[in-house]
Amino acid sequence: DVKVTQSSRYLVKRTGEKVFLECVQDMDHENMFWYRQDPGLGLRLIYFSYDVKMKEKGDIPEGYSVSREKKERFSLILESASTNQTSMYLCASSAPTRAYNEQFFGPGTRLTVL
Amino acid sequence: AQSVTQPDIHITVSEGASLELRCNYSYGATPYLFWYVQSPGQGLQLLLKYFSGDTLVQGIKGFEAEFKRSQSSFNLRKPSVHWSDAAEYFCAVAGSSNTGKLIFGQGTTLQVKP
Numbered sequence: 001d002v003k004v005t006q007s008s009r010y011l012v013k014r015t016g017e018k019v020f021l022e023c024v025q026d027m028d029h030e031n032m033f034w035y036r037q038d039p040g041l042g043l044r045l046i047y048f049s050y051d052v053k054m055k056e057k058g059d060i061p062e063g064y065s066v067s068r069e070k071k072e073r074f075s076l077i078l079e080s081a082s083t084n085q086t087s088m089y090l091c092a093s094s095a096p097t098r099a100y101n102e103q104f105f106g107p108g109t110r111l112t113v114l
Numbered sequence: 115a116q117s118v119t120q121p122d123i124h125i126t127v128s129e130g131a132s133l134e135l136r137c138n139y140s141y142g143a144t145p146y147l148f149w150y151v152q153s154p155g156q157g158l159q160l161l162l163k164y165f166s167g168d169t170l171v172q173g174i175k176g177f178e179a180e181f182k183r184s185q186s187s188f189n190l191r192k193p194s195v196h197w198s199d200a201a202e203y204f205c206a207v208a209g210s211s212n213t214g215k216l217i218f219g220q221g222t223t224l225q226v227k228p
Contacts, residue, residue: 004157031214040123042204043158043218050214058215090157094214101214102148105157 004106006091012112019078021109023091030096032074037088049074081113116141118207120219127195128227135190135222137205146208147188153201200226
């Protein structure tokens with residue numbers, strides 16, 4: 001059974017803290033994605049990676065960075081958390097580049113920044 | 115630029131009634147289209163996808179969707195809704211750069227009345 005796991009389901013942090021969100025997939029997928037989900041806005045792409053050590057900005061990269069040192073792991077980093085980064089964060093992965101390949105999603109991390 | 119619009123933010127139907135969720139896309143070439151479902155507290159699960167061939171696509175959990183190029187639509191249907199179908203539904207289109215990126219609609223929340 002394919003699986004994408006995220007390190008935490010719920011996280012509470014304080015303004016200014018450095019926050020790490022971890023995502024691991026066991027499907028040997030090249031592509032990995034980080035989304036942010038907010039009510040009424042759907043899913044917005046923050047960053048994606050199509051290979052180890054490769055990354056590209058998505059639609060809303062400001063305030064975020066990513067790291068992909070191993071194929072199965074993709075980390076999202078909030079260098080200095082702010083209250084407007086309170087949100088649901090979803091990680092996904094997909095097989096090598098095909099436009100019709102589905103993305104597999106993790107359960108999400110609900111981050112609250114106080 | 116590609117875009118996806120889900121005109122209905124919230125829909126309520128009675129259990130046993132039929133369901134149609136609307137999705138309109140903007141894309142110049144043949145689109146690759148997806149419907150995902152997100153149950154409360156869960157990640158997204160693929161219901162069905164269209165990338166070629168028969169314009170009526172069957173998915174899991176009794177859902178189907180019809181691709182209509184003339185209307186730029188990919189509406190999701192189910193003949194008889196069950197209480198367990200209450201969830202948020204997202205339509206998505208694959209981006210033109212063939213990177214595996216998806217562009218999501220804003221989502222439609224389905225409530226099922228007993």
